[in-house]
Each structure stands twice: as structure tokens, then as C-alpha cells.
Amino acid sequence: MYKIVKAEKLADMIYLMDVKAERVARHCQPGQFVIVKIDEIGERVPLTICDYDREAGTVTIVFQIVGASTERMSRLQEGDSFKDFVGPLGVASEFVTEDLEELKKKKILFVAGGVGAAPVYPQVKWLHEHGVEADVIVGSKTKDMLLLEDEMKAVAGNYYPCTDDGSYGHSGMVTTKIEQLVSEEGKKYDVCVAIGPMIMMKFVCLLTKKLDLPTVVSMNPIMVDGTGMCGACRLHVGDEIKFACVDGPEFDGHLVNFDESMERQTLYKTAEGRAWLKEKEGDTHHGGCGNCGGDE
């Protein structure tokens, strides 16, 4: 059992938890992820490692409610436990193994969308601790949904919040902010790291391709085991098939086939949506709505 030592609601539908998992905390690096399972009947849910405390043996996760499992997770409290918590999985961000002197010469731009701020944070923090100041664009729908602002400000070079509704910071999408920084303000970056919903990463990549800015993305396809055993997480990177859980999750964004990956992500939406409905409505859920087919 893996104890939740802290549970906090960060924004509407978004939660943060510190979980005691000593082996993971001892060896994890920015860019890696864990898989959690609530209990016997739960599914294996992949989540990026958002922070870690090697001394305390804890790992921080941040997640957004999107379906039955994340909803069930959100009900867990401090003192409760996950039955399973495995990791660190995947390959660490490339810069972790890069020559530090070389790295210090680089200008890095991070672009986070929505809950993507969580996985971006440990990367920016790691760089900050190693004397590299990176710029960070964080986008969200509205001011209240902006995550980890104080934490991010403390470790970022320049920090650029954006909101779709203009309630805070730059008004508009993260892509317009990138254009502004690069095309109007003439900023030069050597590499961009974009993490967020696939659709956001796709548009960031379309733009950075035009700007000739190499871009790393963190892919979040459907996963089962997370150890390279099932192939559920496969995606095309250029002509090659890669398994996101062992070859990634970070890839060259200019080579990823986003359209295919987005189609693959919808694979279980309907079946799982049904499970959630069934749970919410209990015995009153008999189909009938014409969409979900009940327990069929």
C-alpha cells in the first residue's frame, strides 16, 4: 500500500497528492511517470511525476478528472492509500543526461497546457537547480484553472501565463504567445518542450516547425502495463513504431503523428464513459438515454 500523505484540490477538477513510494522517489527523474491503481478493481492509470522528495520518500502527482478512474481517485483523502504505485517509468528528459556546460548555453522554452503544467514543473525546477533558467508559457482556460503558479514563478526564467478567456496574463492560446515572443520580440530559443493535451501539442508543433524550433513533446496515449508488454501505447514517430511507455513518453514533436495518436486516444472513451455513468446512477442506469447502450 502506498500512503497519500497530502491531498489537495488545486482547481476545479484538478487535484494534487503526495504519495509515499520510496523506491520511486529514490530513482525518479524529470520526464518520467508512474502508474497508480486505487484498489483491486481499479485500472492502471499513468500519471507524470510532478515533483519528488528523495528524503521523505514521496512523489507528487497532479491529475485532472476526465473519467471514472480519475473521479474515483479524487475522492481519496490524506491518510488513504493507493494499492499500487509503480515507477519511475519511461525515459527521463534528454537534458538530464546532457553535458551541463552545453546545456547552460541553451535557451529553452517550455509550453504547458492545462494540467500539463504539472509535468513541466519538475523539468523547469531541475534546470533551475542546475543553474539553467528556462522560459515558461503556461496556458489555461481561465485564471482559476492556472496551476502551480507560485511554484513555477520561483524556478522559471520568464513566466508567461495565458488564458483563453483573457481573465489573466496573455489573452489567447499558447501558440499566439510563442509567435509573439519569437516573431515580435525576437527571442531566440534552441529548443521547445511542449506538454499538454495532444491537440495543443499538435498546434505547437505545427508552429515551431515553421519557426524551425526543435520541439519535444510528452505523449500520453492509452496504456495498460507501462513496461513494454502490451503495445497499447504504440505510436508512429516518423516511419517507426514506438512504445510510449518504454521509448518515451518524450519524442521529437515534429515526427509524431498526432492525428493518429488522437484517434487512438478515443478508443476507450465510450466504454469507460459508460462505466462512470453506471457508477453515478447506480441501479437507475438502464441505458435509455439512447447514447450509451446501458449495460449492453
Place this chain on the structure above:
Amino acid sequence: MADILKATPVREQDPKVRATNFEEVCYGYNKEEAMDEATRCLNCKNARCIQGCPVAINIPGFIMKVKDGDIEGAYEEIGKSSALPAVCGRVCPQESQCEAKCVRGIKGESVSIGKLERFVADYALENNISPKKAEKTNGHKVAVIGSGPAGLTAAGDLAKAGYEVTVFEALHELGGVLVYGIPEFRLPKDKVVKKEIEKVKELGVKFETNVVIGKSTTIDMLMEEEDFEAVFIGSGAGLPMFMGIPGETANGVFSANEYLTRSNLMKAYDNNYDTPIAAGKKVAVVGGGNVAMDAARTALRLGAEVHIVYRRSEEELPARVEEVHHAKEEGIIFDLLTNPIEILADDKGWVTGMKCIRMELGEADASGRRRPVPIPGSEFVIELDTVIMSLGTSPNPLIASTTKGLEINQRQCVVADDETGQTSKAFVFAGGDAVTGAATVILAMGAGKAGAKGIDEALSQK
């Protein structure tokens, strides 16, 4: 006693009924039937059956005890050689191993060694008969990677010899392929696998799940930081292969491992569990091995019409005869001498069909089997919504790539000595599918035994 040349028949679930449930297909013998069948054994002096068993169980020895009704004694006899008899009695390819060598088989049917073994083991599980454990530990720490048959056997044998053994397993359940691959209807999980693993626990073996060696920690760290004096690698061959044909990333194309893992390990077939499975209405399983049969029979039970698509003919099907027979009885359709060349999908990326080409058998190839060659112009399309690729698996590179000085061959398999399991790295041993590539439960157990012996020798000479 009926015809001495015929084996005592075993009761099975009716094919029509079982095609709709996940209950075990074969009921096994009861005590009376087992004692009956045991009388057919000639207690040969030079028992050829033993040569056919990779772990050399004293077969006439245990069968004679069954004949006398001493089931506990029979269990003790089997336990000297096998840690998982309830598993082997069910899934061993007996017809090509112990039973293939039985002298009874020359004139009539071989003694049903597997079914007898299963009966003895089930009896022991039901009556809580425990294996004998070591008097005291010898203080030496050994790590075992992977809780499949190879790892469990190595761990059990080492514990019996007094070692302090910890098994590290990447998944959240113990058992390897026994839990994630082989379906419930062939190998019940709670009734058989879990209980048999309990017996290994009773020997004093410690288990840590959710530890991925190569990620959560490494072999070198286990030895340097956690004082393990030797390591046994039993990490299996779990990496699925795909064909590399167009359309393989479409929605509705799965590896057999994913399909079976969702259904077995995550229990997607049971509505009380959260994990979904897109079971499919019309399913093609590509391949002809045991894994393909399991995937096909699982899909059938989840309500699909299922076709096995295999490029050679029936004779070359690598699956066990019994499995093919069961699959046919249940209504699986065999499209033989057929090879997929493309998977077709609609504009949203969902599978709609599979383009195949008919094959004929040509000259024999390196494996001695006649090579299938495509018949030009014979392409056709099968309409379906799900394709399960069952083309074999290879060892996962996670461990090899993170362990200094561990030699692997071109097939990604760990190089290890047959007799001792010794690898190219000192005090690191290996066995099972990780060394041989995908093989069988009993070969993995044999390798686990060899590894335990190798480790014992290496550590006692230290």
C-alpha cells in the same frame, strides 16, 4: 475396470455452455477416477516418462502412491521436483513430453500423467497440505526478478535450501504469464495460481510487487546497495511483435498480450472491474500458437465471432492439439493458408476489415516445415472490427540495457548456461523465456531449478 488400453476419460464443461463463460473447461479427475487411472501405470523400472519431463518428476513413484490412495505422499513426491504441479498438470504439453514417452502409449493411450498430477496438486491445495520448508536460513540474500514460473521455481528451491529470497515483480500481481496471459478458463487464478504461489510464500520467500528492475532500481544497485549476493533473472519474453503491415495502429488492432492482459490481469471480462476492453463483434486473431488460441477463445467468450488467420496449414499449427480441439469445439473458425497484408480502417481510424492473400505450401524451410508462399492475385477482404496480433514475443530490453556486463544475443535473449543459469556477469543467473525466448511453463521451471542449483553452488564456494 474398462479397456486397459484407454485412458480414464476426464469430465469437461459442455462446449456450448463454456463458450459463454470463463469457468474452467476441464473438471479434472476425482479420487476414484484418479486411482483407477493410476492402475494403468506399469511402474516401469526404467521409466521412460521421466525422461520426457523437463523437471524429472518421479512419475511412477507418485502414481503408485495415488494407486494406494496416499495422495499426500504423492504430493510430497511431486514436490521434490516441481513447485507448481497444479499449474503444470493443466498447461504442460504432456502429449509431447512425459506422456509421449509412456510405454502404455505404444499400443494404446498413454497414462494420463498430467491429469493425475493435477488431481494430486488440487487435492493438496484443497486440503491445505504444505510443502516442507528449510529448518533455518543460511543468511545469504538472493534476489529473483520476475514472478513467472522460472522465478517462482528458483525462489522456492533457494528458500528450501535456506536462502533469504526476495522476488521483485514489475506488475501488481504475481505469476507472470500464468496471471496475465493464460486465461481463467484454462488456469483458474484464485483457485490455482494464487494458492500455489501462497505455498511458495509459506517457504519464506518475500515478494515485492510494483518494482521494475531497470527502472525502480537496477541489478547493480540490488547487489551494491541492498546486499543481495546473487540475482536470478526470470523476466520472461513479454515484448509483443507486430507484422509491420499498413493499418496496424488503427483502433481495434491489439497485440494478444494487450487483449489477454485486459481480460485476465485487469479482469475486464468482469463488469465489477474498471478496466475496459473493446471486445469486438467480429474478430480475427492472426497466428496459430497457444497464445493465439487463448486470445481467440477469450474473444469468443466476450461475445465475438472469431476467426484464426494462419498462414500455414492445420498440420503446422504450433498450438497444443488439445487447445486446437477445444477451440474448434467452441466454434472458432479457422482460416488457414491465409496471410494478412493490410488492415483497413474508416476515416475515424477504426478497423473495418483486413485484406489477406491466400497461401500454398512450397519447399521446406530451415525449420523443416513447408514454407507458405502467396498465391498471386488471390487477395480478398475479410470484414471485421477487431484484429488481434499474436505473432510471438521477445525479451524486453529493460534489464539488459541497464545491467553492466550482461551479454545478450541477437534475439535479445540473455545468454546463460543451460546447466547452471550462469550469465556473463558474476553472481547473476538467468532462465526461462528471458533466456530461451517464448517457450513453456515447464521449461521455465526447469531453468528456475537449474538456476537455483547454480546459485547455491556459486554462493557456497564463495
